[in-house]
Amino acid sequence: GEDVEQSLFLSVREGDSSVINCTYTDSSSTYLYWYKQEPGAGLQLLTYIFSNMDMKQDQRLTVLLNKKDKHLSLRIADTQTGDSAIYFCAESGPGGYNKLIFGAGTRLAVHP
C-alpha cells in the first residue's frame, strides 16, 4: 500500500545540523519531495530528488535517498530559528496526475 512515515517531532540547538527522516513504500515513485509549512501557512516546496539520484545539495539543504531501503532524509546545516516549521516528506506515488502522498509531517523546533 501507499504509506509515508516520518517522526513527528525534532528539537535541535541553533547552529547545529538537523536531520529529518522519512520512509516510503512505493518503489515506483519517480520523485520524492520535501515541503515546509510555517505556522498558519500553506506548504512551500523546499526541494525534490529524482529517484535515480542518491544525493542532492542546495545551499544548506542536503537530501539523501536510499532507494533500496526506501529511506529519504533532509539535512539542514547550521539550523536557524527561522527553520522552525513542519517538514513534510512526499512521494509521487503510482499512476499519473501527480497525486502526491504525504507523511504526517515532522515539527522542527530550534532553540538557542
Next chain:
Amino acid sequence: SQTIHQWPATLVQPVGSPLSLECTVEGTSNPNLYWYRQAAGRGLQLLFYSVGIGQISSEVPQNLSASRPQDRQFILSSKKLLLSDSGFYLCAWSVKRSSGNTIYFGEGSWLTVV
C-alpha cells in the same frame, strides 16, 4: 509567473450550514488542480483532483464535493457541514506531465465547524 489564490482564509461555520471555498490559479493554462485537507496534527489527505473543466475525481468518500467551472477555478463545497469537516484546506496546482511533477500550494483556508 504562476500564482494561486484561495479564499476565505478563515471561516467559522455552524454545523449543518453550507460551505464554499474558492481557488484560482493565474499564469498557467490547463493545470491539474487539487484539494487537500490537513486535520490537526495529521498529514495531508487528498480529497479531490481535476484534470480539466468539469472533470473531478474523488479520493475519499465524504461530505464534501468539488467543481471546476472554469479552467483555472476550483471550488470545494458542502451542503451541510459536520464537526468532522473542521481542518485546514489547501488548494494546489501542477503542470500536466506523465509523472513526477511538482505541486504548488495556496496559502490554505482554516475551517472551524462549531
